Every structure is written in C-alpha cells, then in structure tokens.
Amino acid sequence: MIRRKGEKIMGIISIVLNVIGVGFGALILSLGPSFYDQINEVLQEEGETLPIETLEASVNSFGTQYMVVSIIAAVLSIVGVILLKTDRRAVISGVLFLVSAVTLLIGTVGLAFVPMVLLFIIGLMSLIRKPNTDIHTNEYPS
Template identity: 80%
Template sequence: MIKRKGEKVMGIISIVLNVIGVGFGALMLSMDQSFFDQFNEVLQEEGETLPIETLQASVHAFGIQFMVVSSIGAVLTIVGVIMLKTDRRAVLSGILFLVSAITLLIGTVGLAFVPMILLLIIGLMSLIKKPKTEVHTSEYPS
C-alpha cells in the first residue's frame, strides 16, 4: 500500500482554497452601489462608458458562477481525498481531481489558478504513482 500523504495534504489545501473562492464569489455579490459608481468613473476617464445596471448584472452573474464552480470543485476534491484510502480507488480519485481542475479552469476563467494547479498535480500523482510489487520467483530464493 502506498502512502499518499502528499496527495492528501495538497487536496486539503485545495479544498481550503476553493472555500476561499466561494467567499470571493460571495464578496462579489455583496458589492454596493458606490463600488459600481467608482468603477464607472474609471471607465469614463478612459473614454468608455457602461450602464451601471449592466455592470451590476455582470458582476453578480460572475459572482454566482464563481461560487458554484468553486463549491463543485471543493466537493469533487473532498470525494477524491476520501477515495485515496485504497490503492484501487486511486485511479478514480485521480480522475476526480483532474475533472475538478478542468471545471475550475473553465468555470472561473482561470481565476482559481492555484487550486487548479494543485488539483492537476494531485490528479497526475494519483494516476502515475503505482505500488511497488515485489518479485518472488522459485528460481531465486529470498
């Protein structure tokens, strides 16, 4: 049986970062009117203008998307870490980690870069690392 302590530790770190991502999405939802006014002033200084309603709708939609995708990534990572207990389930766990990484890449448009990289590394480690098999033959006594 292989000790998969590194995968478990990096998985827990990724779970914590995904929970922070859910908090970031909630922060985006809690933006008040003054933030959008300041943002619109910056856009007007650059010569562009955008209706505040459109800006609010897009920030809120992305906040919801960020929360949902981060929570999906956290759940998949939790299931993957739990499944790392046996070597036979390590392949399935690695696949879950890779699916979670791809979900974070696509769903957050690359903003969840650190947990995505961690999950990619964990997924590859889970798929590549194989248990050592001892070779015993009757020809060479051990």
C-alpha cells in the first residue's frame, strides 16, 4: 500500500484555494455601480463605450460562473481526497482530479491557475504511482 500523503496534502491545498475562488466570485458579484462607472470611463478613454447594463450583466455572469466552477472543482477534489484512502480507488480519484483541473481551466478561463496546476499534478501522481509488488510470492516457492 502506498502512502499518498503528498496527494492528500496538495488536494487539501487545492480545496482551500477553490474555496477562496468561491469568495472571489462572490466579491465580483458584490461590486457596486461606481466600479462599472470607472470601467466605463477607462473604456471611453480608449475610444470604446459600453452601456452600463451590458457591462454589469457580463461582470455578474462571469462572477457567477467563477463561483459555480470553483464549487464544482472543490466538490470533485473533496471526493478525490476521500477516495485516496485505498490504492484501488486511486485511479478514480486521479480521474476526478484531472476532470476538476480541466473544469477550472475551461470555466475560469485560466484565472484559477494555481489550483488547476495542483489538481493536474495530483491527478497524474494518483494515476502513475502504483503499489510495490513483491517479486517473490507464496505461489511459486524458490
């Protein structure tokens, strides 16, 4: 049986970072109208203009998407860490970690880079590391 302490620790770190990502999405959703006015002023200086409603809708949509994707990644990571208790389920947990990493990559447009890389590494470690088997078995005595 392999001790998967490294995978578990990195999994817990990625869960914490995903929870922080949920807070970041909530922060985006709590932005006030003065923020949208400032963004619109910057856009007007560059020669572009957007209606405030469109800008607000797009920022709120991205905040919601960021929260949902971070929640999904956190739940998949929690299930993956729980499944790491046995070597038989290490492949399943590795697949869950890789799915979580791809979800973060696509859903957050690469903004959740650190948890995504951690989950990718954990997924590969869970899939690649195999338990040591003894060369001599009881079935074939020497």
